[in-house]
Amino acid sequence: MSFFKNQFANVIEWEEFRDDMIFWKWNNREIKKGSRLIIRPGQDAVFFNNGRLEGIFEEEGDYNIESQIIPFLSTLKGFKFGFNSGLRVEVLFVNTKEFTVRWGTKNAINIPTPQLPGGLPVRANGTFQFKVNDYIALMDKIAGVKDRYLVEDVKIRITAILDQLLMKWITREGKDMFNLQANAFEIAKGIQEDLDMQILDSGMTITGFNIMSFNYPKEIQDMITKNASHGMIGDISRYQQVSMTDGISSGKVKGGGTASDMAGMMMGMGMAKEMMKNMDQKEEPSNPTPTNSDAKDGTIPIYCPNCGTKTNGGNFCSNCGQKLVK
Template structure:
């Protein structure tokens, strides 16, 4: 009799009557309730706490899913499992099923980044190497799909395991999105918020396919080689320069260098004098409003009235696809001497039908040198 009671007592302890999971970790996403070959007792209690979902799986097939609450397991609360088990009229004996608790809280501050630089094509700088990194947040929004498609039979599935898959997905979609955005490379850093939102929209369907919701996606930094940064900086400075003033400055430098090369005190004095004259000319060109005033306020009496000034022809020229000018003939000659323009630079003046290369404009051919005079007339 005593032996019979011991066996009955032992068997009764093998039947599970309370199913619950107390999460004492910070990284577990899915925990399988361990039964150790024990069976779940009819009318057992299932306790699902806030931030959890319980998923019942029968022989690899998804059955019932329970949200937070306390349940008495019966045919009424297990409709899908009842159908799979073939319980038409209820059950009184214990049953076996795998129970997975899914952590549905928000997992924050997950890191992502490009392990290797990826190549992008930029209109001005050609192929460039880019690196990027940031953070993202996610939660499980379809526990059944996640358990079947991702977890499988893993008894303790952590966010580290899923992060490796998610980071690969993120880098792939990020690279595609940035490439299709076709932004100038120097604008990436200034548009990280817009890029983050766009990437999140693109990645969301990929996450949802496995039962995950991408809550937030952040790009913290987009980096590039130091050489490219310097090149972008120099380009931005050049883009803001006034090309006319830059040409004038180059012409002044060229003339000053020519004067110094003559050597001696005379050369130094010539260079200084030319510098003063050129500085005055540049000042007048940059401030055309300035007008020379006569000495004092007295007019010179008895002086002959000079004839009207001849009409000066002004020329327009093109530099890097931009229209410059108008400038005088002498100024255009200075620009040619300073190599700010060349024989193939496009020129236009009033009366011309279209832009023409400098070498084709008759009065400008003298800039090219090597002009041979015609033969003297016969006596």
Template sequence: MGLLHPFIEIIEWVDDSQDTIVYRFPVQDKEIKMGAKLTVRESQTAVFINEGKAADTFGPGLYTLSTQNLPVLTELRSWAYGFHSPFKAEVYFINTRQFTEQKWGTENPIMLRDAEFGMLRLRAFGIYSFRVGDPLKFLQQVSGTNGYFDVESIAGQLKRTIVSGLTDLLGELKIPALDLAANYDEISKSALTKLNVNFQTLGLELASFFVENISLPQEVEQMLDKRTEMGVLGNLQQYAQFQAADSIKDLAKNPGGMASAGMGLGAGAAMGSMLFQTFSQQPQSAPPAPPQQPQTATCAFCGASVDAHAKFCPECGKAVEPRTSACVKCGAALKPGAKFCSECGASQATETICKSCGTKIDSDTKFCPHCGTKVE
């Protein structure tokens, strides 16, 4: 703080608070001595005001005040070169550090249109941080001549700015309500860019912005819970049967039975009817398959329709030629005259006995493979 002398020789501000943005150095009824020491610490900016007009601005550092480092004030006062007399001026210190853990939230629900649920009322909240980006603009647009200005003095305006901008952003993004939680990071980044435009008009900078939660109305949440239960339950009939069986088990544990449970005879009958209907309902079985039509063939002599398994034609009495034959080895159905089985590959030739040596050979073999005798 300045020393209590007629002339101020040291100008500085030691910030002991955590939320002070602007502090006016006490110079009332005092004059600043030319050659006084000005100390501006890190995250501070000092601004000299002359008769309500902003003059010179100083960043972090140690300064000895003179006409050389007060060019604007020198020009406003029309000082001659080498002026050494004390002078009057207001000195404002602006805190330029980042103010973190600032909370925002929707006091009233945000009305949005959703493709699936129609009109919705959403609530949201989160945190943000900001700093003074342009000290001179902040003095001119916000704090003015206030000797003390803290975060609380502007918090309400910043929250309203955030909610208004976020409402507009959610309408532009058109994210489905069920997908909002999966897009918090994307919404936060987009909001940081969009809201910074409004903050900069106040000489501020939005350093960070986070959406912590966007909640749906209670009615919609209950509907989603029901939808989730339906998906978990799956087969509702089986679930109803399980619930009915479980209720019977609970009633059986009651020594007084259903009557002592306050249900009465009529209620017991109604319960029995309900349980009967529950357990009697069975899933519908598939319709029976249509009867197979009998296989038929055509008689080669008269053209009449004949059952495929008939040996004689019922019209002309002629013997029906077999349409199929059986494999001599595996029994598979073959076309008449087939020499090999299409299933096992076995030859369909019948066996015969060699008259000379008695060896069994195929009937289509011309010479006996054992003795060489010609087969008749």
């Protein structure tokens, strides 16, 4: 008799758990006396009846349906009558963790820029984070028609619109197309807000969006690097020094030990010569001492042509008595 009494007893638990699974639905089965609910760490159990949310159980543990769950589900038809007949309900198990997903543009995005009529081809990559935050919306939009939902499903949905959002936020407010990494935080923040609006009605929220790097075609990257190096060079002598250094490191100045040493000596001598030249220029007085040629006939020179003492406008030098006006 006891066998028949408990033949419909069952265990309600997440049977097909995967770390990349957002939710899994236990459905279309009868709950009978002796049934148990098992909730593991990082899971919530959400009870639905006819599409209506009846209760959310968040604490992990092994629960007896009749003595521990029924008091919270008293509105469900059948529970209050002590299981006189089996009751079919849906239990949605939700993964409560925050998911981190890597993303990357499949194709280069051509960003409009005046410097390049065809647009600047840019690739980008990074990560985004999301989690479930609204069980009712999740049931209405997704879980109502699906028994399981994976991280890959969200990734496909996000990456489908990511290229458009990247173009929108890169071009907004005249971002520097050749230094996008400097604006990566602002661009990522704008994209996160837009993505959150896209999936909010599905019961999920974007908790973070990061851009790890922007990548240009090799030719564009070489041009950016070259322009940056030129901008760091203040004069032709420094340009020659940098060019010599680049030549040695790249192998264009060849010859093994002796040739490289000679090139290094030449570069060092050139740098020393330039330093001495700069020092000499700094030591030259800014106001050279005037000579007799500075004074014209009939005018009083500023300095005495005989001893160099300042005249202060007098007709005779106060130091040596030299007549100053011809």
